[in-house]
Amino acid sequence: MLLELPEGPFAAYLFDCDGTIVDSMPLHYVAWKKALGEWNVNFEEKLFYAWGGMPVVEIIRSLNEMHGVNMPVEELHHRKEGLYYEMLGDLKAVPEVLEHVHATHGKIPFAVVSGSTRESVVKSLEILGILDKFDTLVCAGEYVNGKPDPEPFLLAAEKLGVDPKLCLVFEDTEMGIQSATAAGMKSVKVMQPWERITA
Template identity: 60%
Template sequence: MPLPEGIFDAYLFDCDGTIADSMPVHFVAWRQTLATWGADFTEEQFYAWGGRPIVDIVTDLNSQQGLTMPVAEVAALQERTFHEMLPQVKAVPGVLAHIEDAYGRVPFAVVSGSTRASVTASLTALGLLDRFDVMVCAGDYTLGKPEPECFLLAASKLGVAPDRCLVFEDTDYGMRAAAAAGMAAVRVPSPLNRS
């Protein structure tokens, strides 16, 4: 996974689908969770909405499908279901190689639309939690990806100018957020597009 030209003083990583090859597992957890309420969530829509906070997804599914799913309850169940499946999750090889190569030379942050509990569980399962100086998760910012707020907050916490940060992302929303923050980015291929 080649990096863009430039000198970067910090690496900002999305978690699900970027560090953790967890998107297929998250999709299964979503499908199992939403079946309880009769909600439909296609794989295409799931990947298109990648990077969005769980509560936003449930709210929008309610609106689109005329449902009244209890947002907090659905979000909690989706997280519990995903956590039960964590042993199936592995690291994305190309991203893991960059983490191993740059660890100790470049400060890292995780910038995720998932909750802190979910990100912590994923990184712990992968044995990578201690690699990250900063975590910015759902609840730490107001406007989620594609807005740049989460990436700008991570850069601020690391004390690095936005234009000196390199973002690793797997979603359109995340790539748009990185661009809006004035940051260079590496697009991590989806599981279907990795060689």
């Protein structure tokens, strides 16, 4: 079933990656639980989804502050990513978003705008065999201010040479929707795993 899109026309589609193109959020959460469990730090699932779109290093810094601990940011970042990569064989696409990718590819340019690292995004898209569908990637570490700031989406529009007002954003998190709105872009909300109706 295709997602209902706001009225266009649109000159580019900008997609978040995790939870939007790839149904990776449950796998990311398992990786977080394992990595943080080694430090006896709890990460509530509700908070994990609320922070969707936040770069990994920011999540670790925020958890350090919240729990009054001092987990090494880079070390934990690599540990968590490594655990996620081990599970990539289980990765699947979000069907309704994948339909839009296939239906519109070649008609307008696509970008991925993610709070994950470029390595993580590339691996996820390669597993699904759709990396070549995207004209540009904007990933963690390539912008100063992450979502909900508009910078990541504005950077993607600039790379594609498209007016931000003519971009449509596909996002699964409130933080991402806020970022798109702040960038002057229309957006379509992709439902979280538990919100999707299974046949």
